[in-house]
Amino acid sequence: MRWLGLAGAKDHVVTRRAVDDGYVLVTHNTTDFRGLYGREELHVGLVTFNTPLGLMNLDLQVRLLLLALAEIEGEEAWNEVLEITVDAERTVTIERFDLPGGGLFCRFGNIDPPGFAQRLEHAGMVH
Numbered sequence: 001m002r003w004l005g006l007a008g009a010k011d012h013v014v015t016r017r018a019v020d021d022g023y024v025l026v027t028h029n030t031t032d033f034r035g036l037y038g039r040e041e042l043h044v045g046l047v048t049f050n051t052p053l054g055l056m057n058l059d060l061q062v063r064l065l066l067l068a069l070a071e072i073e074g075e076e077a078w079n080e081v082l083e084i085t086v087d088a089e090r091t092v093t094i095e096r097f098d099l100p101g102g103g104l105f106c107r108f109g110n111i112d113p114p115g116f117a118q119r120l121e122h123a124g125m126v127h
Contacts, residue, residue, distance in 0.1 A: 019040050033048065043078070045080050046082070047081075048081065048084070064086070080099065083095040
């Protein structure tokens, strides 16, 4: 949000900018943004990360973002939420659902699915 001049902005201001300008919002603040996006008639997508307190760091953020991109696979995510949850044992739950309303797709796995390390290496994310 910093590059948009919205560092420290209220959630409703960030939501309005993302929705109006067609940005997919990626956040660690699931509860507030799901509520705000649930009021929107049309949006291009919301990606949320949930982790236990103290687990999130830059490395995990990068891994979760790459996981989210792999999950979306270039599809348009109109009115969809992709919610990725990592528990204390580093087990990952991925939920994809319509917001407002609609269906739910859920799958479970671990933080490093097959081929994930190779994709990170190819992307120059690990050495």
